[in-house]
Amino acid sequence: MNQAGLYIHFPFCRRACFYCHFFKKKFKPDPVDECLRHIKLEMELRRDPGLAVDSVYIGGGSPSLLNAGQVSGLLEGAARSFSVDGKSEITMEANPEDLEIALLKELRAAGVNRLSIGAQSFHDRDLRFLRRTHDAARAIQAFDMADAAGFTNISIDLIIGLPTQTERSMELNFRMVEALRPSHVSLYILENVPRSEDGERDARLYFQARQSLLDLRFRHYEVSNFCRPGRASRHNLKYWRMEPYVGHGPSAAGFLGGRDYRNASNLSRYGAAIRGGKLPQVKTRQLDPGKRRIITGLRLLEGIPSPAFAAFPSATAFLLREGFLVRRGKNIAVPPEKILLLNEILGYFI
Numbered sequence: 001m002n003q004a005g006l007y008i009h010f011p012f013c014r015r016a017c018f019y020c021h022f023f024k025k026k027f028k029p030d031p032v033d034e035c036l037r038h039i040k041l042e043m044e045l046r047r048d049p050g051l052a053v054d055s056v057y058i059g060g061g062s063p064s065l066l067n068a069g070q071v072s073g074l075l076e077g078a079a080r081s082f083s084v085d086g087k088s089e090i091t092m093e094a095n096p097e098d099l100e101i102a103l104l105k106e107l108r109a110a111g112v113n114r115l116s117i118g119a120q121s122f123h124d125r126d127l128r129f130l131r132r133t134h135d136a137a138r139a140i141q142a143f144d145m146a147d148a149a150g151f152t153n154i155s156i157d158l159i160i161g162l163p164t165q166t167e168r169s170m171e172l173n174f175r176m177v178e179a180l181r182p183s184h185v186s187l188y189i190l191e192n193v194p195r196s197e198d199g200e201r202d203a204r205l206y207f208q209a210r211q212s213l214l215d216l217r218f219r220h221y222e223v224s225n226f227c228r229p230g231r232a233s234r235h236n237l238k239y240w241r242m243e244p245y246v247g248h249g250p251s252a253a254g255f256l257g258g259r260d261y262r263n264a265s266n267l268s269r270y271g272a273a274i275r276g277g278k279l280p281q282v283k284t285r286q287l288d289p290g291k292r293r294i295i296t297g298l299r300l301l302e303g304i305p306s307p308a309f310a311a312f313p314s315a316t317a318f319l320l321r322e323g324f325l326v327r328r329g330k331n332i333a334v335p336p337e338k339i340l341l342l343n344e345i346l347g348y349f350i
């Protein structure tokens with residue numbers, strides 16, 4: 001069996017961003033301490049020392065509000081319950097305004113070896129539109145501090161399609177990527193951000209951004225993700241390749257033994273289940289494995305092995321004929337120029 005990933009959802013933020021749909025609550029010390037206790041108890045409930053894990057991802061929420069001792073506590077809990085490889089990729093999401101050099105050094109010492117920094121843009125105008133609490137200078141400073149603390153695997157999140165953006169301002173964002181040299185860039189077109197124009201503009205900006213990243217020798221490997229050679233997110237690849245992952249924390253999802261699960265997106269219900277010794281899961285729709293394979297796998301530019309399409313001969317033949325799917329060696333994939341039509345393409349298989 002492939003090695004599993006372990007996801008930990010830390011559901012607290014200083015304040016809620018209007019465009020964000022992740023489960024989160026306002027950061028306050030007492031509920032945070034209680035939630036961390038519950039997450040560690042959940043790890044005990046899900047304990048499986050036979051499960052080999054080679055990636056841990058602490059997401060949220062804003063896990064960079066945690067101190068290094070709290071992060072160590074979570075990683076130690078994980079190591080007690082699962083067989084976590086010493087060479088695991090251990091990622092933590094971080095907001096630029098939370099990062100300080102001392103914290104970054106302590107996080108490295110605690111075992112975190114990959115950061116995903118939510119820069120979003122290197123233009124103050126965009127950041128003000130998003131009502132972020134950091135500015136562009138702070139995003140650059142956060143990256144430089146992470147670099148100085150010894151992080152060699154840093155991903156940057158950028159948002160595209162904002163009404164404040166122009167082709168020129170986007171280009172300057174990528175000049176900043178060129179200067180900072182992150183190992184990975186995630187490029188998001190957010191669905192619930194108001195726009196001044198239609199989807200065509202988003203597509204124009206997306207393809208401009210894609211080309212800028214390709215020119216900087218990034219590899220486009222998933223709809224929203226670009227990496228330097230060998231720096232694809234080991235953890236996120238598990239989602240798209242239907243490999244097992246164990247989710248912990250309120251609202252976290254997991255995929256184990258070929259079945260999807262999701263935890264309650266509610267702090268009290270989550271905590272009550274854990275205190276009662278029960279897994280805090282809610283009912284989840286189980287997708288047909290064949291469909292799930294296509295829905296998740298086609299997000300990858302490498303595509304998926306062609307036998308996965310055997311159950312859909314006419315849809316596959318039509319999409320291949322019309323150029324919405326292409327053969328890539330033994331795989332079938334969505335060509336990059338059609339990748340923003342992925343949802344429409346998936347509609348043929350659902």
Ligand code: SF4
Pocket residue numbers: 012013014015016017020021022024060061062095118
């Ligand atoms: S900081 Fe991140 S997780 Fe928190 S509300 Fe904003 S976008 Fe969502």
